[in-house]
Amino acid sequence: MSEPFSLLHPSLRHHIINTLGWSGLRPVQAESVAPILNGDNVVILAPTAGGKTEAAFFPMLTRMLSEDWSGLSVLYLSPIRALLNNQRTRLEKLGGMLGRSVGIWHGDIGQSQRERMRREPPDILLTTPESLEAMLISTRTSPETMFASLRAVVIDEVHAFAGADRGWHLLGVLMRLSLWAKRDIQRIGLSATVGNRTEIVKWLSSNSSRTQTTVDPAPQKDRPTPEVTLDWVKTLDNAAHIIAALHRGQRRLVFCDSRIQAERLTRLLRARQQTTHLIHSSLSAGERQRTENAFADGAPGVIVATSALELGIDIGSLDRVIGIDAPYTVASFLQRMGRTGRRQGSVANMLLLAISREGLWRGAALLELWRAGFVEHVQPPAQPLHLLAQQMLALVLEQPGIPIDALQTTLEPFRAAIGASQETAAAIIQHLFDTQVLMLDGARVGMGKEGEQQLGRRHYMKLVSVFTTPPLFRIFHGRRELGTVHQATFMGEPNANRPRTLLLGGRTWRVKSIHWTRRTAQVEPFDAASGGTRWLGASADLSSELATAHHTIAAGIWHAATHYSRRATTELEALREDFAFINPTGLTFAPTEKGLEVWTFAGDMQNRTLAAHLHKKGIERVSSDGLKLTLFGGRSVEESKAAFKSAVNAQRLPEPPADHPMLRQIKFGQLLPPAALRSLLQARLYTQTSAQGVLISRLNQHLS
Numbered sequence: 001m002s003e004p005f006s007l008l009h010p011s012l013r014h015h016i017i018n019t020l021g022w023s024g025l026r027p028v029q030a031e032s033v034a035p036i037l038n039g040d041n042v043v044i045l046a047p048t049a050g051g052k053t054e055a056a057f058f059p060m061l062t063r064m065l066s067e068d069w070s071g072l073s074v075l076y077l078s079p080i081r082a083l084l085n086n087q088r089t090r091l092e093k094l095g096g097m098l099g100r101s102v103g104i105w106h107g108d109i110g111q112s113q114r115e116r117m118r119r120e121p122p123d124i125l126l127t128t129p130e131s132l133e134a135m136l137i138s139t140r141t142s143p144e145t146m147f148a149s150l151r152a153v154v155i156d157e158v159h160a161f162a163g164a165d166r167g168w169h170l171l172g173v174l175m176r177l178s179l180w181a182k183r184d185i186q187r188i189g190l191s192a193t194v195g196n197r198t199e200i201v202k203w204l205s206s207n208s209s210r211t212q213t214t215v216d217p218a219p220q221k222d223r224p225t226p227e228v229t230l231d232w233v234k235t236l237d238n239a240a241h242i243i244a245a246l247h248r249g250q251r252r253l254v255f256c257d258s259r260i261q262a263e264r265l266t267r268l269l270r271a272r273q274q275t276t277h278l279i280h281s282s283l284s285a286g287e288r289q290r291t292e293n294a295f296a297d298g299a300p301g302v303i304v305a306t307s308a309l310e311l312g313i314d315i316g317s318l319d320r321v322i323g324i325d326a327p328y329t330v331a332s333f334l335q336r337m338g339r340t341g342r343r344q345g346s347v348a349n350m351l352l353l354a355i356s357r358e359g360l361w362r363g364a365a366l367l368e369l370w371r372a373g374f375v376e377h378v379q380p381p382a383q384p385l386h387l388l389a390q391q392m393l394a395l396v397l398e399q400p401g402i403p404i405d406a407l408q409t410t411l412e413p414f415r416a417a418i419g420a421s422q423e424t425a426a427a428i429i430q431h432l433f434d435t436q437v438l439m440l441d442g443a444r445v446g447m448g449k450e451g452e453q454q455l456g457r458r459h460y461m462k463l464v465s466v467f468t469t470p471p472l473f474r475i476f477h478g479r480r481e482l483g484t485v486h487q488a489t490f491m492g493e494p495n496a497n498r499p500r501t502l503l504l505g506g507r508t509w510r511v512k513s514i515h516w517t518r519r520t521a522q523v524e525p526f527d528a529a530s531g532g533t534r535w536l537g538a539s540a541d542l543s544s545e546l547a548t549a550h551h552t553i554a555a556g557i558w559h560a561a562t563h564y565s566r567r568a569t570t571e572l573e574a575l576r577e578d579f580a581f582i583n584p585t586g587l588t589f590a591p592t593e594k595g596l597e598v599w600t601f602a603g604d605m606q607n608r609t610l611a612a613h614l615h616k617k618g619i620e621r622v623s624s625d626g627l628k629l630t631l632f633g634g635r636s637v638e639e640s641k642a643a644f645k646s647a648v649n650a651q652r653l654p655e656p657p658a659d660h661p662m663l664r665q666i667k668f669g670q671l672l673p674p675a676a677l678r679s680l681l682q683a684r685l686y687t688q689t690s691a692q693g694v695l696i697s698r699l700n701q702h703l704s
Contacts, residue, residue, distance in 0.1 A: 004033035009062040015097040016058070027217035029055040035213040036060060036188060043158060043189040043201040045216040047338030049314060052190040053087060055215070056154045057094055060188070063151075064100060064123065071149030072121035077129055078156045079166065079311065081106045082288060084126045086313045087156070095124055106131050108285060114140075121146055129161075129170045133464040136176060137397045143180045150181040155204070157311050158189030159331070159378045162200055168384040169466045172391040172414045175207050176398070179410065184208050192310075192335045196377040203380055207413035226337060227349040228370075230326075230363045231565040232572075236261065239324055239353045240268035243302060246351075250319035251295075252302045255336055257325055259306055259535050265324065266304045266506030275301035278506045281308050282472075282535060283483040287505055304506075310335045317343055322351045325359025328540040329376050330369050360571055365549035367560035376543060382683035384418050387466060389428050389671035393437070393447075393455055394463055401444040404429075424676060431673040466667055470535075474520045475504055482509075482523070488534040490514055490521070501526055502533045542626025544603035550627055551601035555584035587695070589641060595621075595632040596640040602626075602695055609686040610695075612654035613647035648695050656681040 005013065005025055016022050025033075028046045035042050036059035046052045060074055076091065078084045088104050095102045103122035105114065117125070118141055127135075135141045153174060161167035178185050189204050191197075197214045205212050233239050243254060256262040259280045269276040277291040295303050295315050303315065310332060318339050327333050333350070341348030354360035391411055396402060402410075408425070415425045432438040436448035437455075447455075455463045472484040482504050489502055490511070500511040502523065509523035542550075556576045558564070564572065582588050588599035600607055607624040614622045614631065619640070621632035631640045655678070656662075662681060663669060669677055 004030040007033050007037060007062070008058055009065045009098075011065060011098055012058060012061055019097055025058075026051040026055075028052065028215060029058060031215045031217055032056065033059045035211075035215065036186075037062060038211070039186055040211040040213040041187045041201060041205040041208055042213045042215060043191055043197055043204060045191050045193055045197060045214065047192065048310075048335060049339070049342060053090060053156075054094070056188045056190060057091065060152060060154070061094065061098055061100065065098060069123070069149065069151055072123065072125055072146060073149050073151045074124045075132070075150065075153040076124060076126045076156065077132070077153060077170070078126070079128070079160050080308070081108060081128065081285070082292075082308075083156060083311055083313055084128070085289070086292070088126060091124060091126065100124060102126065105135070118142075118146065121149075129166065129173050130464045132177075133169075133173050133394060134461065136173070137394060137464065143177075143398070147177055147180040148182075150177060150185055151183070152186040152188065153177075154188045154190065156190045157192070158200065158204060159191045159194050160311065162203055162380055163378045165381055165384055165387060165466045167203075167380055168387045168418060169390070171204075171206050171417055172387060172394075172411075175413050175417075176391075176395065176410070178207075184210060186210060192338070193331060193375050194378045195331075195375040200378060206417035224341075224347045226341065227347050228337070228352075228367065228563045229350075229565055230352045230360070230367060230560075230563055230568045231354065232360050232567040232570070233353045233355055236265060236324070236355050237268060239355055240265060240272060242353060243322060244269060244272040244274050247320050249300045251298075251300055251317065252320040252322060253309070253315070253318050253336075253339060254302060254304045254322045254324065255309070255327070256304060256306055260503070260533060261324060262304045262306055263503045263506060263533065267503065267508070269302055269304070270506060275299070276506065277301060277303045278305070279303065279309055280306040282485065283505060284474075284481040286481060287483060307332065319346075320349060320351065322353060323363075325354055325356060326352050326363035326366050328362070328542065328546065330366060330374055331376050331378075333366055333370060334375070354568065354571075357571070357575065360568060361550055361553060361575060362546070364553045364558070364560065364564070364568075364572055365546055367563055368549045368552060368558075369545060371560045374545060376545070383420070383680045385420055385424065385428065385672055385676045385680050386666055386668040388415060388418060388420055388425060389432065390463065390466065390668045392429065392432065393451060393671070396438060396445050396447060397463070401441075401446060403443050404440065404445050405443070407445055424679075427673050428671070428676060431676075432671060437671060472519070473514075475502070475509070476520060476522055477509070477524065478522075486534045487519075489532060499526070500532075501528060504533060541604040544606055547601045547603040547626045551582070551584075554579040554582045557584075589637070591637050592630075595630060595635075596637055597628050597630050598644055599628045600695060601628075605685075605687045606695070609654065610644070610647045612656075612686060613650045614643055616654055617643050617646060619643055653682050653686045656685050660685070 028044060029051050032042065032044055032055040044052050044055050064073060084104055084106055092102045101122040102124045103117045105117065105125060105127040135146065136143050155161065161170050174185065187204050187208060191200065194200055197216055201212045201214050233242060243252065254265065256265055259282055262278060262280050266276050266278045277295050279288055279291050292315060295301065298316055321336050321340050323336065337348050337350040352363045354363055391414055392407065395407060395410060433440055435450055437451035439446050439448040471487040473487055474484055475482045485502060485504065501508050502511060508526045508528050510526035512522045512524055514521045554576060581590060582599060590597040590599065604626040607626060607629055611622040611624040611629055619631055623630045660681060662685060
């Protein structure tokens with residue numbers, strides 16, 4: 001056995017060998033032992049099902065035994081309930097081997113179970129940050145009792161937290177927990193591959209003085225090269241035909257870009273007599289559990305999923321992973337492909353089936369980055385000032401009547417972590433007083449009239465979630481809940497000759513009744529290939545790196561061509577011919593009947609910034625995407641070029657429009673003073689990055 005194995009507690013070593021039947025530790029587990037035993041904050045990187053959970057908990061359980069921890073001493077946090085449910089059995093087994101109890105707490109857990117855990121907290125608690133904050137706020141839970149013994153927190157899929165506002169919210173909750181525990185809680189993050197692991201552990205360690213360590217074992221030298229193919233199939237129906245025909249008798253996982261695409265593909269595969277299961281976020285917990293159970297038994301079949309299944313939910317061993325079109329990041333590509341090639345003698349694989357030209361182009365560009373060894377950096381969202389306001393309200397509910405100076409002192413570490421100035425924090429507090437969201441009674445702070453009506457005790461669950469919930473309807477077949485759909489599904493008058501139908505769970509249902517007040521609908525099975533289900537979701541930004549890779553593909557530079565099918569190669573050659581006008585090394589200015597197209601290949605954020613600058617310079621109609629800008633008529637080409645040059649060289653970020661749609665996506669934005677909200681929006685819409693320097697260099701090659 002290895003030296004790291006000898007550092008584990010003797011009882012745990014016994015059970016690893018005799019109960020689990022292991023002959024040793026995986027590299028990621030061996031490398032994690034020493035830093036966790038030393039008390040470091042650690043980020044552990046490995047593919048899904050790569051052994052990260054044991055890498056964190058083997059040394060953590062050793063500390064529990066060696067240091068005689070008692071009470072609730074370890075939290076395991078996950079971004080989704082399904083992952084908590086999935087990990088529960090594994091952690092109950094690990095804890096049970098050593099006489100340590102494990103509990104789970106989220107929205108599906110009943111009050112009787114919660115009361116039992118309040119009376120006798122488990123040694124290890126599985127929960128979400130939102131449920132954790134609800135515990136802090138709830139009058140039924142005593143934080144001082146519940147979290148007094150807390151020593152460490154294990155955060156699964158930490159990259160998913162770090163890249164979203166939920167990560168800032170998580171840090172705020174952890175900082176408040178440290179006060180109740182009266183110690184610097186050890187933080188351990190479990191992550192897929194990221195390009196900036198050092199920055200992630202630094203972010204995770206905000207307000208912690210512990211040593212920061214990352215564990216990222218080098219890949220095994222004898223691992224075979226993954227089998228990756230990009231194919232051009234043109235339609236979703238053709239994709240279903242290929243999936244049904246290929247790899248019969250194997251277990252296949254198919255990733256789709258959207259829920260409605262996953263629904264349609266599931267129906268197409270079932271029409272071809274394929275045993276097909278479906279998972280996405282709008283299916284009910286019961287429906288998702290049925291899918292996971294059906295697929296986990298090892299039988300051949302197809303599971304169709306959205307990106308939600310990139311997270312570490314264990315669905316057993318897979319033979320093949322297939323993607324419809326391509327994801328928007330190399331990290332996502334690696335996460336998906338990493339679900340294969342785990343069995344001895346098997347090879348990791350990915351088949352990308354492009355059903356649109358955009359998807360084919362993106363797939364080829366993605367493979368260029370992958371072949372070059374590039375992985376994106378995870379960037380926490382800029383200026384989360386709305387979450388500073390949210391934490392103020394949560395703390396007031398957590399500690400009613402908290403003195404104003406204690407409120408400011410308690411949140412000072414969070415303010416510093418998000419990079420807000422003390423002046424900005426003071427302005428936010430004053431705004432909350434001025435708008436009666438908070439009230440000041442002498443030196444003590446309480447919920448004001450407006451705050452109590454919107455987010456007070458009776459509505460505090462609205463406060464613990466940092467994302468805006470769309471208007472959803474719950475769909476029932478009898479008493480069985482199928483899932484949720486957006487209310488837009490039911491807009492418009494029903495046609496007497498054409499029943500109202502929807503697609504959910506991979507099959508068509510006829511709507512029997514709609515209860516608008518309760519936001520529910522009753523449905524029954526319907527034998528038809530139709531269904532007008534709608535969900536709303538934000539589209540992904542094209543990064544500057546992926547946009548630049550699109551440029552190389554359009555220019556005919558294909559380092560990853562060995563991974564293209566014959567059909568894909570033929571279509572990409574046609575795409576190159578269509579883009580023969582593209583300058584292979586710089587910017588392209590292409591006059592059209594509508595105006596001037598400027599092909600920058602700079603990415604969505606950079607082009608959005610340029611479009612805003614151009615609009616401020618008097619060009620009223622400008623559109624942008626990740627690859628180009630279009631400056632619509634009314635000016636000569638030379639005038640448009642001059643305006644573009646001025647925009648590229650702008651030194652300050654543009655001011656965001658007051659009615660920008662992103663305002664509706666920022667929950668708690670109404671808690672901010674106007675200046676703070678404008679600053680937040682500006683930081684998230686626009687950029688001044690290295691991409692600007694590249695654009696200036698390219699521009700100077702063409703304009704003098």
